[in-house]
Amino acid sequence: MKTWKLGFVICVWFVFMVGSCLCRFVVEDISLKVTSPEDIKGIYECALANFGVPSYGGTLRGVVKYQKENHESCNTFNDVSFKSKKPGDLPVFLLADRGDCYFAYKAWNAQNAGAAAIIVSDDTDRLLTMDLPKDDPNTTYLENLTITSVFITYSLGASIKKALEKEDQVFVTLDWTEALPHPDERVEYEFWTNSNDECGLKCDDQLNFVKNFKGVAQILEKKGHTQFTPHYITWYCPVEYKSSTKCKSQCINHGRYCAPDPEEDFSKGYTGKQVVVQNLIQACFYKVANEGGKSWLWWDYVTDFSTQCRMKDQKYTQECAEKVITSLGVDSKKIDECVGDIEADTENAVLKAEQDAQIGSGTRGDVTIQPTLIINNRQYRGRLDKKAVLKAICSGFKETTEPALCLSNDLETNECQINNGGCWIDKVANITACKDTFRGTVCECPIVNGVKYVGDGFTHCEAARCQVNNGGCWAGSKDGRNYTACVDGQTNGCSCPSGFKGDGVTSCEDIDECKEKKACQCSKCKCKNTWGSYECSCAAGLIYLKEHDICISTKDVNTRDGWGFGSIFFGLIAIGIVGYVLYKYRVRRYMDSEIRAIMAQYMPLDNEVPVPVTRSHGDI
Incomplete structure (x- = not known):
């Protein structure tokens, strides 16, 4: 058994390699802001734990406490309470040192003592993700663990302890507002899961999460607020293990896609191979449903399958899966085509894509924890709690584009x-x-x-009501001209523009200025009505002057224009000559005075007193 487990660890290690590059795990962090005392005031990074209930999109402020007699928080705080003693008191953040017990157990003891958060200090200057215990036989408390848990460096922890020793109060704000990107009005998120229901607490958590979150997820998906994609982690066997019977029992397609034995006992129960097949069916179900424009049906399939086809009931079979698929009205033939031949020595397009997707890109690291939720290409950290996950998704929307679901009093403060x-x-x-x-x-x-x-x-x-539906007023366009009866600055009412008459709301009619003798009234004028205005003209050889409402001869215009232009031209020349003479005179006087001053320094002139030379500190 131990040899096979070691072999499977190698399989896990191999899948997270690209060429010669090892897997890249990204520690998801938030900002920790120390607001007091002054000497450690600043913004620091702290790593999010993979348990507890985070506050994505929000902040949490508290005062730090440190207990020397139980500094690792590995024992219960029987005689100590961190609960607020009176209304208005800040919540307590318990500072604890790393060591001697599981991270989650430290948080559990802090939570029972009334702390609002636990800050665990490392013994080196690094950040890591605190995960759930894998070998703790007592895990019942994890179901009720909700306290916020973060991890800080040794240096920051030492600075906080030093301040507390001086009896300074240390105030800290944990800030999740920028923990996730929020670029636009749609959130893309992925859920890396598994069809296996016999893997302990993590399997129970992810099944409960899917059931509880299904309604919210389908509402968001149907209204186009989100784009959801499920994923399934698979491993592949190294070449030296492909021919082994145990590798064959855990893999399909000649060792390309594998999953661990559900019970870790190869002599009974279901095999990893059956898990891979069910994972593939679920992935194909999503692919077919999504192509049919009903991606949200995946939530129905997974919840129905986990209820009707449980391993505990010995119904974890392809026949049971087929019944669920048929009940949801999805074409099972298309799913069969997607699944393909699991015994063939070829790649499966769906599972190959899943393995490729496990490798991180950009700010997202490789998927190494299962289950894992990824929101806007960043990994969610914390318990798979319906409210906490919804908060995280809501924090991924651009401001003012959030759906109404995100603005309920149950999720955020107005x-x-x-x-x-x-x-x-x-x-x-x-x-x-x-x-x-x-x-x-x-x-x-x-x-x-x-x-x-x-x-x-x-x-x-x-x-500025006219910018929206024209303020409810009349508007019209004709012959390339646009008119409106809406006037900015007026909070109500509509007025037909100049050249029109009417109520301004339903209609504005053109006024015929020519017919009503309101324009072009001179004896030689000709009037032409246009939409919203008019045009005046004169007979041949005459020009219309609108400001005087008169027609004049082009000769008069040319004569007047000629005299006017000539007067302006010669006037400008005269001004230029006078200006030039004055300029030359002023320059000449200035140059004479400058030359006389320079010469006086070296060769005093008659009746001149020598002028002393003053040097600056920069002179040579």
Whole structure:
């Protein structure tokens, strides 16, 4: 048994290699801000634990406590309570040292003593991800472990302890607001899971999560707020193990795709090969459903399969899977084609893509923990809790684009209710520029009853209703001209523009200025009505002057223009000559005075007193 386990560890190691590159595990972190005392004030990185309930999109502020007599938090705090003693007190963050017991057990003891968070200090200056214990026989407490848990470097831990020894109060803020990217109005997330239901606490957690999160996930997916993709981890056997019977019992396609034995006992129960096949069926189910525009059906399939086809009930079979597929109305033939021949010595396109996807890219590391949730290409850290995961997804939306589901009072606090979020407000009209978002507020001038307000959103906003549906007023276009009866600055009402008449709401009719004798009234003028205006002209040889409403001869214009141009031209020449003479005179006087001053320094002139020379410190 031990030899095979070692062999399988090699399989796991091999899958996370690309050429000669070993797997890359990325420690997901958030910022830890020390606000007091002054000598350690600053922003530091801290690593998120893979247990507890994180607060993605939010912050948590507290005061740090350290217990020397139980500094590793490996014992219960029977005589100590970290609960707030009176309303308004900050919650307590317990600082604990690494060593002697599981990380999760440290957090459990801190939680039972009333701490709001535990900060574990390493014994070196590095960051790592605190994971769930793998060999702890007592794991029942993990189901109720909700405390926030983070990991810090030895240096930061030592600085905090030193401040506490001086009886300084250490105030810390844990900040998740930028833990996940939030570039746009859609969140992409992946769930790396397994069809196996006999792998202990982690299998139980992921099955419970899928059942509890299904409704929320399907709502988000159907409305286009998210793009969800399930994934399945597989391994492959090294060449020297392919011919072994145990490798064949754990793999398909000649050792290319493998999974560990569910019970880790090869003499009974289901095999890893059966797990790989079920994983492949689930992956193909998603592929076919997604191609049919119903990707959310994956959630129904997985929950139904985990209920109807459990290993414990000896129903973990392809026949049971077939029944579930048929009940959901998905074409089983397409799924069979996707699954292909599991005995063939060829690659399977779906599982090959899954293995490739396990290798991280960009800011995302390799997937080495199962189950793993990835949101906007960053790995989620913490318990697979419905509310906590929904918070994480909501923090992945760009501000003001979050679905209403993310802005419920159960998930976040509406900061607009506190001092209006620091934004502009018209208390008389009850209009505000404050917009609540999942991570805080945005000050943005609003649109109220079709009226758009413009401004900086902080100090002022003013009505610009014409930008939205034309303010409910008439508008028209003809002959390349556009007119509107909406006037910016007016909060209501519509007025037909000049050249039109009507109520301004339903219609504005063109006024015939020519017919009503409102234009071109001179004796030699000719009037032509246009849409919204008019044009005046004169007979041949005459030019119309609009400002005087008169037709004049082109000769008069040329004569007047000629005299006018000539006068301006010669006037400019005269001014230029006078200016040049004055310039030459001033330059000549200036040069004479400069030359006389220089000569006086070396050869005094008659009736001149020598001028002393002053040197600066930079002179040679």
